[in-house]
Amino acid sequence: MNTVTTSLGENSYDIHIGCNILQELGVIATSVAPASKHFFVVDKNVEETHAKEAMQAFGGQCEMVSLEAIESNKTMATVESIWSSMLDAGCDRHSELIAIGGGLTGDVGGFAAATFMRGLQLIQVPTSLLAMVDASIGGKTGVNLPIRSEDGTSILGKNLAGSFWQPKVVVADVMTLQTLDDRQLRCGLAECIKHAMLGHQSMMDFILENTSAIFDRDSDVLVELVTKSASIKAKVVSQDEREHGDRALLNLGHTFAHAIEPMSELDLYHGEAVSIGLVAAITCAEATGLVDAERVDQIRHVLSMVGLPVSLPLPVSIESVLQLMRIDKKNKDSKIRLVLPTDSGAEVFSEIDETALALAWTSVGASA
Structure with missing residues (x-):
């Protein structure tokens, strides 16, 4: 297992990257963020697979809400629904929220954690390549807001409401990428290529040299890919948590x-x-x-x-x-x-x- 650290003083946290480490989630979470209750926000696509395995790591007795991870659901209405489910489950300030899924699930779940009772402990468990190398790192959470045009129609503006809320730990198990389709895998590679364009030619060379192995889901190559890309983002975030300077380059x-x-x-x-x-x-x-x-x-x-x-x-x-x-x-x-x-x-x-x-x-x- 590789570990990358996002260094933010008292808000510092580790990003654990490896194979078959999802089964260790309970131990990892308890060691860094002990809580009275664990509440899961889960992408429906992984509800019966990776989410179930993650909850079993806590003994299986966990409260959960699932969501369809599409942009039209990345709204305040979805966050309010999560809040209500957390209240029904008896969550309080001593609970923690664990987001399992792709970037959208992490963004919405993270925003719910940041705002429920003025903030709960958050654990990010990304199950897509894009979320592993980008969305789960750095504490950006949020939802879309409708933008009205002159003709009266509206379109959702990306991430116009949100907060910075750092997780306590990120657990990236590359074995979850075995069930990720190629289209989603390519989406993650877009963020890896973006990181490479920020002055990291060795990252670009790695992608070019290992493209076939990446799409073959070679676990060793995927661990190295995620580690390299996550390290680039973590270093930038460590220097500029709230995007007052160089973190803007990640855009x-x-x-x-x-x-x-x-x-x-x-x-x-x-x-x-x-x-x-x-x-x-x-x-x-x-x-x-x-x-x-x-x-x-x-x-x-x-x-x-x-x-x-x-x-x-x-x-x-x-x-x-x-x-x-x-x-x-x-x-x-x-x-x-x-x-x-x-x-x-x-x-x-x-x-x-x-x-x-x-x-x-x-x-x-x-x-x-």
């Missing part, structure tokens, strides 16, 4: 991604939207002179090689996505703040010409 590709992910007609998973967002971001970087065309082609090649999309499945209007970018929660003083790749990593920019943004969107299939 590379995400401002573009969050504009298209809520569009139901595109049918994009988060990692797929991030992949398209990475292409848009590096094209924007080329348009502003930060990288050359060869680097753009390299990133497109890597994303395509692992089966991720590099363009929109359907055209959308440039103005519609720019409108959503303008209300992204990372903006400041009504200006779009964007993370763009550079030759050595990435930087945050607050003044991006909308002509360059339009060019970036055109490069992935948006239309005027």
Whole structure:
């Protein structure tokens, strides 16, 4: 078992990564976060498999609520339902919440933990690659909020309500990835590639050299992949817990991604939207002179090689996505703040010409 530490003073915690460690969850949780009651928030996709194994590690006598992990359920209504179930189960401030599933389950469960009775202990048990390398680390929790457009329709804005609430421990058992379909596995690789683009060429080389083994679910390779990627994120979070500085770099590709992910007609998973967002971001970087065309082609090649999309499945209007970018929660003083790749990593920019943004969107299939 490998251990990566997120160093945040009294809020520090370990990320345990290994094979068949889910059966040790009870021992691990009790050692770092003893509690009077354990309440599970579970992705329905793993309710009868990994969640059941996790609860057996506590003796099987646990209260649970399950949710369908889709963006339309990432709402305050779902959080309120979790709160009500926790009250019915007799949870109090001495209880702990254990979130088991992908990134959406961890986000919603984490927000419920952060807000129920002003905060409970939280344990993250990610069962998707994306959650293992990204969503479960760093304490970001939250839900989507409806954004109303001028024509009276609404779309869910990504993670517009939430909190920073660090877990007590993260337990990532790569054996849970044996049941993860290839589409979801690719989504996790999008976040790994994003981490590699932040100045970690050895991470990119590892992905390129081990692509077949990753999709074959080679456990040793998966442990190393998760360890490498989680270490990159944990180091950034340790230096900037609340995104006042370099942690913003982890949003590379995400401002573009969050504009298209809520569009139901595109049918994009988060990692797929991030992949398209990475292409848009590096094209924007080329348009502003930060990288050359060869680097753009390299990133497109890597994303395509692992089966991720590099363009929109359907055209959308440039103005519609720019409108959503303008209300992204990372903006400041009504200006779009964007993370763009550079030759050595990435930087945050607050003044991006909308002509360059339009060019970036055109490069992935948006239309005027």
